[in-house]
Amino acid sequence: TNPYEWTNGIAKYNYLRQNSLLGKTIALSYADEEHVENAKYGYYMARILGLAGWAFSPKLVYAQGGDVIRLDVYEVGVPISSPILNYAGKNATRTFTSGEVVVDLAAPSLKIPFQYVYYEIEGRPPSQSALTSDDVKPGANSNIVSYAYASTPKGLYVYLKATGTSVTCFHIYINYDGDNSTGYGPSWLEDFGAEYMVEVWSDGSFAGLYKYTGSGGNWRWLQLTSDISFNLTSTGSTYELELIVPASVQGNDIYEEKSSKLNIAVNVNWNDDSYLRHNKLIEPKPTAPTIYDEEDLFTNYIARVTEMLVEKSYAAAFTDAPSTIASGLANYTICVPYPSISKVTKFGSALQKMDTPTFSGEGYYVEPHDNFSKVTVVVKHSSPVTIMVYKGPSTVGFGGVFEPISLAHQITMSALIFMLMPLSIALIRRLLKSPPPLQRRS
Ligand SMILES: [Ca+2]
Structure with a gap:
C-alpha cells in the first residue's frame, strides 16, 4: 500500500499510540519548492499528535546542494485537550494554550490561532541580525548597528538602528530593478543604482518617499509622498527608526519588481554616509496578508501573546498589539488549563468580568470547557501588557483538576518574540500639513 495514504497514516498513528511510542517518534516533512507551504502542516500535525519532534527538509537539497528553504513554523504552547481525529474528513484538531489548531489534510489547509508576520533579514531571524563589517561600511561619525524589514502587500516595513553624532537624516535607497547601472548611483554608494529613496529627518519632523529622475550621481528626486508613517527614538547618539513605505502611493512600483534591493544610509553630514550593503527583498509581495495589512480589521484583530507562563494556579501572558488600533482596545484570546477562573488582572489590577463575549471597554x-477555559481579554493597548489569569476553585462533578504537562510548565513563544522585537516600537502616522523641501546634498 502507498505509505503516503491517509489511511496508512492513521494505522501508523494508532500503532504508535497503542504502544506508547508517540512521544518517542520524530517526523520528517519534505517538500519541493512549489509545495513548501504544505510541509508546515506536517509540523502542526506532529504537535497535534504529540510527537517528540519534527524536522523539515526541502526535497533534494541535501542530495544535490542548492539553496536552503526557510519554513516558518511557530510555537503553539502547551496542549490542553486531547487530539481529535476525524478519520473520514481527514482533519485533526487540538487546543493548545495559544488556541485551537486545525490541520485539514483533505483541503489541505491550516487554521492556527495567530497570524504570520512575514520576516526576513537575508534569511536570518532578527535575533541574528547583528551586522558584521562585511555588511556595513561605517562612516567617520556614524554607523549602522542593525536593521530589519518586513515586506507585506500593504507596504515595506523597515527598522533601522544606528549610531552617530550630529545626525541630520536617514536615507533608505531602493534599487527596485536590482540593476546597479540604473537609478541614482554616486560613487560612494559603490555601484548601487537606486530608483527610490525614503528620507527621514533626524529631528522627527519629516519623512517622504522620492523617485529618482536624474541620472548617474545627479541629486534629482521627485517627491511621491510626504506621508510616511514612521517612529523615531533616540537615546544619546543611538537612533531607532521604524517606517512604512506604503505600496499604495501613486507612482510607487517598488513591489512590481521581485528583484528589488535595499540600501540604507545614515547621513551625519553630507560628507559622511555610512551605509548598509545591498540586501534583496525576498518575496516582495507575499500572497498571504499579515496582521499589519488590514487596518480596518484591527478591531477584530487577535493580538499577539509573545510569551506565556503557565503555573498550577495562574497563567501569565505577556502581550503586544499595534498602537494603530483605532479604539485603543486590543482583544486577546488566551486558553488556560483551568476549568474555572477566579480573576483576571492587567498589570496587577483586576479587570471586570463580563457576561457576554462581546462588550465595550476593558474586561x-x-x-468554560471540560478541562480548560477560553478567556477573552480586552484591554487598552500598551506594549507590552502583562495579563494574569488565576485559576478558580474546582467545580463539583468535574473529574479532577487538569494539570499542565510538567515538562512544559514554562513555555516561551520564542519564535514569536523573534518576529516581534524589531517591530515592537509603535508606528505612528504623522500627517504633515505641507511637504517640506527636500534636503540637498551640497
Ligand atoms: Ca537600479
Missing part, C-alpha cells in the same frame, strides 16, 4: 469573558 474579560470566560468560555
Whole structure:
C-alpha cells in the first residue's frame, strides 16, 4: 500500500499510540519548492499528535546542494485537550494554550490561532541580525548597528538602528530593478543604482518617499509622498527608526519588481554616509496578508501573546498589539488549563468580568470547557501588557483538576518574540500639513 495514504497514516498513528511510542517518534516533512507551504502542516500535525519532534527538509537539497528553504513554523504552547481525529474528513484538531489548531489534510489547509508576520533579514531571524563589517561600511561619525524589514502587500516595513553624532537624516535607497547601472548611483554608494529613496529627518519632523529622475550621481528626486508613517527614538547618539513605505502611493512600483534591493544610509553630514550593503527583498509581495495589512480589521484583530507562563494556579501572558488600533482596545484570546477562573488582572489590577463575549471597554469573558477555559481579554493597548489569569476553585462533578504537562510548565513563544522585537516600537502616522523641501546634498 502507498505509505503516503491517509489511511496508512492513521494505522501508523494508532500503532504508535497503542504502544506508547508517540512521544518517542520524530517526523520528517519534505517538500519541493512549489509545495513548501504544505510541509508546515506536517509540523502542526506532529504537535497535534504529540510527537517528540519534527524536522523539515526541502526535497533534494541535501542530495544535490542548492539553496536552503526557510519554513516558518511557530510555537503553539502547551496542549490542553486531547487530539481529535476525524478519520473520514481527514482533519485533526487540538487546543493548545495559544488556541485551537486545525490541520485539514483533505483541503489541505491550516487554521492556527495567530497570524504570520512575514520576516526576513537575508534569511536570518532578527535575533541574528547583528551586522558584521562585511555588511556595513561605517562612516567617520556614524554607523549602522542593525536593521530589519518586513515586506507585506500593504507596504515595506523597515527598522533601522544606528549610531552617530550630529545626525541630520536617514536615507533608505531602493534599487527596485536590482540593476546597479540604473537609478541614482554616486560613487560612494559603490555601484548601487537606486530608483527610490525614503528620507527621514533626524529631528522627527519629516519623512517622504522620492523617485529618482536624474541620472548617474545627479541629486534629482521627485517627491511621491510626504506621508510616511514612521517612529523615531533616540537615546544619546543611538537612533531607532521604524517606517512604512506604503505600496499604495501613486507612482510607487517598488513591489512590481521581485528583484528589488535595499540600501540604507545614515547621513551625519553630507560628507559622511555610512551605509548598509545591498540586501534583496525576498518575496516582495507575499500572497498571504499579515496582521499589519488590514487596518480596518484591527478591531477584530487577535493580538499577539509573545510569551506565556503557565503555573498550577495562574497563567501569565505577556502581550503586544499595534498602537494603530483605532479604539485603543486590543482583544486577546488566551486558553488556560483551568476549568474555572477566579480573576483576571492587567498589570496587577483586576479587570471586570463580563457576561457576554462581546462588550465595550476593558474586561474579560470566560468560555468554560471540560478541562480548560477560553478567556477573552480586552484591554487598552500598551506594549507590552502583562495579563494574569488565576485559576478558580474546582467545580463539583468535574473529574479532577487538569494539570499542565510538567515538562512544559514554562513555555516561551520564542519564535514569536523573534518576529516581534524589531517591530515592537509603535508606528505612528504623522500627517504633515505641507511637504517640506527636500534636503540637498551640497
Ligand atoms: Ca537600479
